[in-house]
Amino acid sequence: MTRESSNPKPSPNDKIYGITNIKSYVPLLLDLDRLNYDSWKELFKTHYIGYKWLYGTLTQSVLQSILKPNATAADVWKTIEDLFHENKETEAMELDDELRSITIGDSTVMEYCTRIKSISDLLANIGSPVLERNLVIYAINGLSHKFTHVVTTIRHQKPFPTFLEMRSMLTLEERSMAKDHSRHVQASHQDNASSPTILTTEYQNRPSHYRLNNTRGRGGGRNQRGGSRGGQNGGRGGVR
Known part of the structure; x- marks a missing residue:
């Protein structure tokens, strides 16, 4: 027996069946939402063999739409083509x-x-x-x-x-407009920030009885000083 007969060359079918994962060669999943039939077809044509490989490159929704019992690879292919081209x-x-x-x-x-x-x-x-x-x-x-x-x-x-x-x-x-808006907001906050306004607001927000008591205290002090002066004048008058 010659060396050639003991080591026969692999047939094209042997090469095809040697592909164990079709997704390595057809990474695109056929998807109704993406309407990507033409792209998928171009990728798949070179490696097309058997309906099991076809099923391995379909999304779940497409698979459910075309799945038929006892269908050949040609039947599956025709059903897929009609599904994507009918509308x-x-x-x-x-x-x-x-x-x-x-x-x-x-x-x-x-x-x-x-x-x-x-x-x-x-x-x-x-x-x-x-x-x-x-x-x-x-x-x-x-x-x-x-x-x-x-x-x-x-x-x-x-x-x-x-x-x-x-x-x-x-x-x-868009970025330029966002920066302008940010600068405008910062400038607006700085213009509105005023310490005298805050102090005035705090005073005005104090309870009314607090302001009233303070006023009475100041008035009472003046009357007491007036009374003392009157007493002093009276004392002087008694000596005379």
Whole structure:
């Protein structure tokens, strides 16, 4: 027997079955909330074999939606594809409307931009990507009036900024406004702090009988001094 026959080359199937953990090769979990079928498919196609591997790359909600008894790998694949593509156009229109009408509200700039990017990613996952220029326009259209100055700068900037550049500009403006607000609050506290006002308030807040007793004490002292003087004058008159 030759050396070659004793050590046969591994077949493609042997290599495939040698993969014990499909998640090492397909780290992306197929998720209805993320609408990430196309990305998942590209990662999985190269390593696709057997329905058990398919099940290992699905979220629990997707798995429950497509699980069928005695299904082949081809059946499972077709069911998954239909699940993600059956309402794709409707989903795209709803996400696009949400993106066009989005507003910052009470969110921070980072929270606001994260929401916009998430919607944009969902649209890209279902085959309806948004141009980055439009993404920037949607973002600045939803800002509040306090960002008017930086929005004007963004609109007239050449070349037009990317989404990340716009986010950086808005973040810097937000920090600047926060510092100005902090300085204003500190200055207001310093202007209102006055010791004479505090002392006057303390005196006015004393009980009325305390002020009355003090007044009577001062008056009584004057009368006593007057009485003493009268007694002295009377004594002098007696000698005379």
